[in-house]
Amino acid sequence: MTTVLNVSGVNKRFGGLQALDNVNLKVEEGQTLAIIGPNGAGKSTLLNVCIGRLTPDSGSVEFHGETLIGKQPYEINQAGVARVFQTPEIFPELNLLENVMIPALSKRNGAFHFNIISRIREEKQIESDAINYLTEFGLQDQSDNEAGTLSRGDKRRLELAMCLVQKPKLLLLDEPTAGMSRHDTNTTIELLKKIKESGMTKVIIEHDMQVVFSLADKIVVLAQGAIIAGGTPDEIRNDPKVQEAYLGEEQV
Amino acid sequence: MDTISRKGELRMMALFAVIVLLMPIWLIPFGAAYPDLLQKFAIFGIFAVGFNILFGLTGYLSFGHAVFLGVGSYAAVWSFKLFTMNVIPAVIFGVLFSGIFAAVIGFVSLRRSGIYFSILTLAFAQMSYNLAYSVLTPITNGETGLQLRLHDLRMIDGLFIEAGEGLPLTNLFGIKMSGYPGFYFCAVLLILAFYLALRITNSPFGMALKAIKSNQLRMGYTGFNTRPYLMSAFMISGMYAGLAGALLAVTDPLAGAERMQWTASGEVVLMTILGGVGTLFGPLLGAGLIKYFENIFSSYNDALLQETFSFLPDMLNNLVVGIISPFVGDGWHLTLGGLFMVIIIFLPGGIVGGITMLWRRYIKKRGASAELEGETS
Numbered sequence: 001m002t003t004v005l006n007v008s009g010v011n012k013r014f015g016g017l018q019a020l021d022n023v024n025l026k027v028e029e030g031q032t033l034a035i036i037g038p039n040g041a042g043k044s045t046l047l048n049v050c051i052g053r054l055t056p057d058s059g060s061v062e063f064h065g066e067t068l069i070g071k072q073p074y075e076i077n078q079a080g081v082a083r084v085f086q087t088p089e090i091f092p093e094l095n096l097l098e099n100v101m102i103p104a105l106s107k108r109n110g111a112f113h114f115n116i117i118s119r120i121r122e123e124k125q126i127e128s129d130a131i132n133y134l135t136e137f138g139l140q141d142q143s144d145n146e147a148g149t150l151s152r153g154d155k156r157r158l159e160l161a162m163c164l165v166q167k168p169k170l171l172l173l174d175e176p177t178a179g180m181s182r183h184d185t186n187t188t189i190e191l192l193k194k195i196k197e198s199g200m201t202k203v204i205i206e207h208d209m210q211v212v213f214s215l216a217d218k219i220v221v222l223a224q225g226a227i228i229a230g231g232t233p234d235e236i237r238n239d240p241k242v243q244e245a246y247l248g249e250e251q252v
Numbered sequence: 253m254d255t256i257s258r259k260g261e262l263r264m265m266a267l268f269a270v271i272v273l274l275m276p277i278w279l280i281p282f283g284a285a286y287p288d289l290l291q292k293f294a295i296f297g298i299f300a301v302g303f304n305i306l307f308g309l310t311g312y313l314s315f316g317h318a319v320f321l322g323v324g325s326y327a328a329v330w331s332f333k334l335f336t337m338n339v340i341p342a343v344i345f346g347v348l349f350s351g352i353f354a355a356v357i358g359f360v361s362l363r364r365s366g367i368y369f370s371i372l373t374l375a376f377a378q379m380s381y382n383l384a385y386s387v388l389t390p391i392t393n394g395e396t397g398l399q400l401r402l403h404d405l406r407m408i409d410g411l412f413i414e415a416g417e418g419l420p421l422t423n424l425f426g427i428k429m430s431g432y433p434g435f436y437f438c439a440v441l442l443i444l445a446f447y448l449a450l451r452i453t454n455s456p457f458g459m460a461l462k463a464i465k466s467n468q469l470r471m472g473y474t475g476f477n478t479r480p481y482l483m484s485a486f487m488i489s490g491m492y493a494g495l496a497g498a499l500l501a502v503t504d505p506l507a508g509a510e511r512m513q514w515t516a517s518g519e520v521v522l523m524t525i526l527g528g529v530g531t532l533f534g535p536l537l538g539a540g541l542i543k544y545f546e547n548i549f550s551s552y553n554d555a556l557l558q559e560t561f562s563f564l565p566d567m568l569n570n571l572v573v574g575i576i577s578p579f580v581g582d583g584w585h586l587t588l589g590g591l592f593m594v595i596i597i598f599l600p601g602g603i604v605g606g607i608t609m610l611w612r613r614y615i616k617k618r619g620a621s622a623e624l625e626g627e628t629s
Contacts, residue, residue: 051473077475089473091466094459102463105456106475114484116457117448121257123456162474 002029002064004170004201005050010059012045012225019045020056021226027170032202034212037222043205044086046222047174050203051083052076063170074111080169086178088155090162092148096139099147099158100130100165107166133161137191153184160191164200171195173204177211189214213237256454265447272439276432284544287431292543294438295499298445300523300535302492305449307521308530309458310485311465312362315370315517316377319357320350320490322384322512324497326391329398329507336408337420339429339437339502343495350494351487353380358486362479365468377517384509397508422502434503441499445492450532452488461485493520522588526595528602537603545588552580 005027012020019042027033035043048054050061052071061068068076077083082103091099104126109115134140137157142150147158156176163171176192177185185208192215196202206212212219212233219236221229229239236242256264271278275293279285284293299321307313324346331342361372384392392398400419409420422429429437452458464471464478471478501507510516523542528534557573557580564572579587599606 072477073472074475074477077473083473085473089467089470091463091470093466094462098459098463102459102471102476103474105460109456111475111477112480114457114480116455116484116488117451118455119258119451120454120456120459166475 003027004029004031004064005203006060006062006065007046007050008060008062010046010049010056010061012042012049012054012056018225020049021224023059023222023225023227025220025227025230027201027203029201030199031217032196032204032215034204034206034216034219035222036206036209036212036219041222042225043222044174045225047172047203047205051081051172077106077166077168078111082163082166082168082171084156084159084163084171084173084176086174088152088159090147090150090155090158092146094147095144096134096147096150096158097127097130097143100133100161101126103162104129104165129165133165137161151184153180153187156180156184156188157191160195164195169201171200171202173202173206175205175207177206177208185211261450261454265443265450268446269443272443273436275439276435282544283548287435289543289547290432290435291438291499291503292547293540294435294442295496295503296520296523296539296543297442297536298438298499299493299496299520300527300539301442301446301449301532302489302496303520304489304524304529304531304535305452305461305492306485306489307524308535309453309461309465310482312365312482312486313370313521314361314373314486314489315514315521316357316373316375316380317489317493317520318512318514318516319377319380320354320493321497321500321516322380322507322509323350323353324494324499325501325507325511326384326398326497327494328498328501329400329505330391332400332406332422332501332505333398333404334407336406337422338408339422339424342422342502343441343498346494346498346501347491348494350497351491354487354490354494355483358483358490362482362486374514374517377512377514381509381512381514384512392507392509394509397506399506422505429502430504438499438503441495445495446532446536449492453532457481457484522592524602526592526602528604528606531602531604531608534602534604541603542588545584545591549580549584549587550582554581 003026007023007025010020010023011018023046025033035046037043045054049056050068052068052073052075055069063076063079063081066079068079068081071079091102094102101120101123105123108126131140131143134143137160139154139158139161142154147155150158173192177188180188189211192202192204196215204212204215216233219231219233220227221236221239221242229236229242231239272294275290276285279290284290299317303314303317327345327349328342331345335341357373357376361369361376364372385394402419406420424433424437427433460471460476460481463476464481468478497511500511519542523538524535525538526541527536527538554573554577557576558569561569561572577583595602601609
């Protein structure tokens with residue numbers, strides 16, 4: 001198995017706070033890695049380091065052997081990393097079809113393409129690709145609606161469709177079920193399971209234990225910026241250090 | 253934001269061409285069918301359509317677009333002075349130079365977005381305006397404005413044509429560019445400019461611009477480098493303004509610094525918002541309305557009003573004229589301001605946005621009643 005993402009020796013300090021303390025982790029192809037930890041453990045910081053939003057003080061982040069540090073978001077996406085945000089980031093004023101066609105165009109044409117007089121209507125291949133993904137995510141009936149009118153759960157599904165239409169090599173998810181109802185959470189879990197079956201490599205940051213234990217192949221526990229445990233879901237469940245730092249709160 | 257099919261596009265363009273080319277006829281009842289005003293409709297239509305490519309599609313509000321209008325005019329007049337009175341090179345130079353200016357101003361201003369972008373463009377515009385007035389007098393002829401002179405070089409014309417008496421006139425291979433021929437020249441360019449704007453709006457490039465307006469963060473994480481997209485939109489829209497500026501010089505060959513003043517930049521913003529930001533026809537409608545008000549309302553004076561209401565008894569006549577007179581003549585801005593406020597408050601989508609909303613409601617109503625009929629039968 002090849003290593004898709006390799007984070008080694010990453011440190012990040014915000015003033016007096018050691019947000020990330022010598023973090024090492026590896027994501028193998030086809031694997032779903034979950035990063036969990038209490039609030040303020042550094043989960044989002046770690047994700048932001050991975051996608052170039054933050055530059056670490058030291059250490060390296062490599063994607064298929066290529067460094068991601070110092071790269072622009074669009075370069076990281078063009079390299080094959082797609083990201084799902086904590087609050088769904090979509091194009092609210094455009095319709096669903098356009099929302100999915102745009103990432104497909106970026107995948108085909110690259111970061112900039114000056115095609116000012118070709119007609120979007122005649123991009124049949126892109127359009128049918130987009131429709132396929134909308135159908136797969138159960139959104140095909142709404143494809144003419146403005147994306148801003150969707151429910152939160154549907155927005156999340158649209159965002160996933162937007163990411164997957166690019167056939168990324170790595171999918172990063174930042175709390176994909178945050179703020180969702182139980183019902184929406186369950187449908188999202190089903191969706192993520194389906195994506196997992198297709199062999200997608202994923203990194204998930206999550207609070208919801210149900211989501212983590214039903215999806216992850218490997219779990220990494222962060223506390224105060226350092227990795228305190230890592231292993232399969234069963235190993236993590238029984239690790240006393242983890243129970244103390246994180247799960248313990250829930251069992252009270 | 254629906255895109256239209258190739259057939260729909262053709263129909264729309266045909267209709268548009270007919271409407272524009274027949275303006276000298278159907279504007280007669282409005283008292284607006286004279287060449288000077290018709291030329292202004294076409295020229296400021298181009299200006300507003302181009303402005304809308306930036307503001308309507310990307311949401312970046314430039315408050316200094318009149319710079320490109322001014323640059324276009326100066327470049328065109330210089331072309332008349334140095335090379336030839338033919339308008340084709342003048343138009344090409346106008347577009348070219350405004351494109352260069354747009355590249356420079358855009359490169360700096362597009363480092364910021366939102367209000368900071370607007371302020372930067374405004375600063376550039378005021379800078380250019382003041383430079384044109386002072387330091388750059390050798391090029392712009394300062395306060396007097398750049399004009400044609402008898403002893404201008406006119407290198408190309410000098411080779412072919414014997415210099416006649418008096419100032420030469422702008423022409424298109426011999427056709428004089430004043431009056432109606434001038435209007436038709438501008439109208440044809442307006443139709444072409446509108447067609448290009450239509451194609452841009454319905455292209456993948458245009459969709460990317462709309463997406464930038466909608467969510468720039470997502471655009472980055474979707475793999476788009478937004479800077480060159482914004483840069484291209486800014487330059488295209490600057491070149492539209494340059495074309496409009498050059499045409500102002502074509503129909504009346506002089507260029508003054510006041511063309512770059514912030515009020516001129518503000519005017520195109522008003523036109524676009526009044527007609528409907530982001531719509532294809534809105535900016536044209538806005539440009540037409542504002543130029544109409546400017547020319548028609550401002551020409552009304554008290555005497556003319558007295559005459560219009562002369563059928564009323566004297567006292568009533570004086571009263572009515574007293575009430576109306578502040579809104580016409582020099583006070584036409586008051587009418588424009590009032591109209592602008594009414595539209596912003598009641599029709600945030602501008603005139604075209606309002607019409608679209610009414611149309612949708614009508615369709616919905618008709619759909620609902622058709623459904624009802626279907627159920628009862």
